[in-house]
Amino acid sequence: MRQVIQVKSNNRLFGILVPIISVLLGLIVGAIIMLISGHNPIEGYIALWNGAFYDEFTIGETIRRITPLILTGLAIAFAFRSGLFNIGAEGQVIIGWLAAVWVGLIVDAPMIIHLPLAVLAGALAGGLWGFVPGLLKAKLGVHEVIVTIMMNYIALYVSNEIVRSVLTDHDTSTEKIAATASLGSEWLQALTFYSRMHYGILIALFAALIMWFIIDRTTIGYELKAVGFNRHASKYAGMNVSKNIILSMVISGAFAGLAGVMEGLGTYGNVSVISGFTNLGFDGIAVALLGANNPLGVVLAAILFGVLKEGAGEMPSAGVPTELVDIIIAIIIFFVASSYIIRWALTRFKKEGK
Amino acid sequence: MLDILASIVPTVLFFSAPLIFTALGGVFSERSGVINIGLEGLMVMGAFVGIVFNLAFADVFGGLTPWISIIVAMVAGALFSVIHAVASVSFRADQTVSGVAINMLALGVGVYLTKVWYGKGQTDMVAEPFNSQTIPVLSKIPIIGPIFFEGVYVTSYVAIIVAFIAWFVLYKTAFGLRLRAVGEHPMAADTNGINVSKMRYIAVILSGALGGLGGSVFALTIVSNFSHATIVGQGFMSLAAVIFGKWHPLGAMGAALFFGFAQSLSIVSSGIPVLENIPQIFLLIAPYVLTILALAGFIGRADAPRANGIPYIKGNR
Numbered sequence: 205m206r207q208v209i210q211v212k213s214n215n216r217l218f219g220i221l222v223p224i225i226s227v228l229l230g231l232i233v234g235a236i237i238m239l240i241s242g243h244n245p246i247e248g249y250i251a252l253w254n255g256a257f258y259d260e261f262t263i264g265e266t267i268r269r270i271t272p273l274i275l276t277g278l279a280i281a282f283a284f285r286s287g288l289f290n291i292g293a294e295g296q297v298i299i300g301w302l303a304a305v306w307v308g309l310i311v312d313a314p315m316i317i318h319l320p321l322a323v324l325a326g327a328l329a330g331g332l333w334g335f336v337p338g339l340l341k342a343k344l345g346v347h348e349v350i351v352t353i354m355m356n357y358i359a360l361y362v363s364n365e366i367v368r369s370v371l372t373d374h375d376t377s378t379e380k381i382a383a384t385a386s387l388g389s390e391w392l393q394a395l396t397f398y399s400r401m402h403y404g405i406l407i408a409l410f411a412a413l414i415m416w417f418i419i420d421r422t423t424i425g426y427e428l429k430a431v432g433f434n435r436h437a438s439k440y441a442g443m444n445v446s447k448n449i450i451l452s453m454v455i456s457g458a459f460a461g462l463a464g465v466m467e468g469l470g471t472y473g474n475v476s477v478i479s480g481f482t483n484l485g486f487d488g489i490a491v492a493l494l495g496a497n498n499p500l501g502v503v504l505a506a507i508l509f510g511v512l513k514e515g516a517g518e519m520p521s522a523g524v525p526t527e528l529v530d531i532i533i534a535i536i537i538f539f540v541a542s543s544y545i546i547r548w549a550l551t552r553f554k555k556e557g558k
Numbered sequence: 559m560l561d562i563l564a565s566i567v568p569t570v571l572f573f574s575a576p577l578i579f580t581a582l583g584g585v586f587s588e589r590s591g592v593i594n595i596g597l598e599g600l601m602v603m604g605a606f607v608g609i610v611f612n613l614a615f616a617d618v619f620g621g622l623t624p625w626i627s628i629i630v631a632m633v634a635g636a637l638f639s640v641i642h643a644v645a646s647v648s649f650r651a652d653q654t655v656s657g658v659a660i661n662m663l664a665l666g667v668g669v670y671l672t673k674v675w676y677g678k679g680q681t682d683m684v685a686e687p688f689n690s691q692t693i694p695v696l697s698k699i700p701i702i703g704p705i706f707f708e709g710v711y712v713t714s715y716v717a718i719i720v721a722f723i724a725w726f727v728l729y730k731t732a733f734g735l736r737l738r739a740v741g742e743h744p745m746a747a748d749t750n751g752i753n754v755s756k757m758r759y760i761a762v763i764l765s766g767a768l769g770g771l772g773g774s775v776f777a778l779t780i781v782s783n784f785s786h787a788t789i790v791g792q793g794f795m796s797l798a799a800v801i802f803g804k805w806h807p808l809g810a811m812g813a814a815l816f817f818g819f820a821q822s823l824s825i826v827s828s829g830i831p832v833l834e835n836i837p838q839i840f841l842l843i844a845p846y847v848l849t850i851l852a853l854a855g856f857i858g859r860a861d862a863p864r865a866n867g868i869p870y871i872k873g874n875r
């Protein structure tokens with residue numbers, strides 16, 4: 205029994221140590237790359253810090269950057285919890301963005317109806333984009349990774365086409381949404397020297413709370429986790445596995461759709477033709493992974509990656525290309541994903557210490 | 559009719575070649591049981607190295623430069639894929655996650671170095687890209703000649719030949735049998751004395767080489783420079799070709815040709831009576847929709863190698 209307890213506390217310790225070590229390794233590798241390419245890593249990291257925290261404006265922009273990352277992180281973490289890998293967050297973001305702005309443009313209603321309606325439209329569109337791979341997985345056993353990748357491209361091209369031919373007359377971006385559908389807040393903007401920070405951060409934090417509640421406090425969440433642990437055992441226990449798979453993908457898609465809403469109704473206020481992905485969905489994978497698929501972890505990881513990404517904008521002032529941050533994030537993912545080797549090294553280290 | 563074919567076929571071959579190379583890489587990797595979402599990143603690496611080498615050594619090698627560039631890109635892709643191999647075979651990382659990281663890393667490294675070396679986000683245009691050519695004797699064959707051998711890229715034919723070589727290697731050699739065995743039932747393979755880790759390393763490195771080749775061929779035939787927007791989705795499309803082709807080298811080649819066809823349609827459709835009325839959007843999303851339909855079993859079932867994505871841990875049941 206004592207051994208069991210010890211193993212448990214060890215696991216918890218590793219659970220916290222692995223992400224921290226991964227982040228440190230990522231930053232060290234980043235410093236080495238800066239050194240090799242002839243830049244001063246200390247100057248580089250100071251520039252990164254300033255890019256994220258220099259004054260109220262940059263802090264506001266950093267929070268704006270963190271907002272959708274929390275939501276895509278939650279989306280991927282939620283699907284992970286039931287054993288599904290939603291690479292399609294990217295497409296769900298795009299579709300959610302489009303749907304929210306669409307409602308923001310064409311509906312004419314007071315704010316109390318218009319704003320919730322537009323937010324809901326984005327979440328529903330994202331949920332729909334998650335429903336298709338969920339259905340195919342549940343009913344036909346098709347691997348969700350490939351379907352969601354394909355759905356990403358369909359979302360990208362369809363959204364571009366709708367912007368070009370339906371919402372505008374062959375233009376590259378739509379008009380701004382009605383003020384009644386905007387998440388923008390004069391109060392927050394004034395507080396942060398007119399950054400693009402908006403109320404969305406409250407929605408994102410609330411979504412994290414919702415995920416915690418669903419996963420840890422409801423029967424649905426219990427079933428979703430059970431399906432993730434062992435599909436066959438859950439089925440034997442009388443759970444409807446198909447329903448749970450679909451539900452998980454829909455909720456995951458809705459979270460990602462909300463991330464699109466943040467961009468559509470908050471940051472930009474319109475939707476444009478895009479030549480490539482927003483990368484919010486792919487960064488969400490990193491966020492979920494580093495946050496150990498736990499709502500609080502996701503929020504913390506989103507803060508870290510949001511700070512890195514926003515701070516990167518200032519790195520060219522130290523001569524360092526912004527892409528360094530992408531490299532650092534990729535390396536962090538490698539180390540977290542390869543946590544087996546970090547655990548192995550840690551136990552090895554401990555044994556030798558004794 | 560003949561005119562239409564003569565305009566479509568070279569375009570199809572032109573767009574398909576990079577996809578064929580990369581998809582073959584995907585076949586090797588996945589047949590050994592390692593999922594490779596990182597094909598996109600391997601192509602990015604190949605495109606980057608191919609372009610940079612071409613820019614740097616065009617004076618030295620002259621007309622041979624593109625050929626040497628793609629070989630160098632192959633080596634670079636192979637080396638780069640070792641990261642994926644180490645993570646997913648030795649470190650037992652989640653292979654999909656490792657693949658996603660490969661994609662981010664390749665693009666990050668490529669654009670970072672481009673900015674450090676060239677001081678801007680994209681390289682110059684290369685002086686020595688591949689050029690289309692008319693193949694001497696073969697183009698004189700009536701009917702077939704003008705369709706298949708006028709204004710084509712030699713790399714397209716190399717891709718098709720490599721597909722047949724890949725098929726031979728996978729299905730007619732002991733090496734291929736072992737590679738497939740490792741992907742279907744690693745424990746049984748291990749019991750028979752096959753080194754599972756070694757086979758998977760080889761397969762992933764082969765996929766890196768072919769992905770690098772695909773990326774560099776794409777860069778040197780279609781775009782002629784490198785930036786963050788050079789490879790946008792071709793790797794994922796190759797992955798789709800792997801699945802659409804049911805993890806078979808020739809199937810993957812067929813799928814890649816079909817996707818090349820779909821892509822070229824959105825370009826040459828204005829010249830074809832039946833197609834000019836179809837909105838471009840349908841042709842653009844066709845490859846992706848078809849892949850989903852194929853997976854859903856409407857175009858015959860596509861079953862992955864059984865041990866695909868599962869790290870092999872010796873001694874576990």
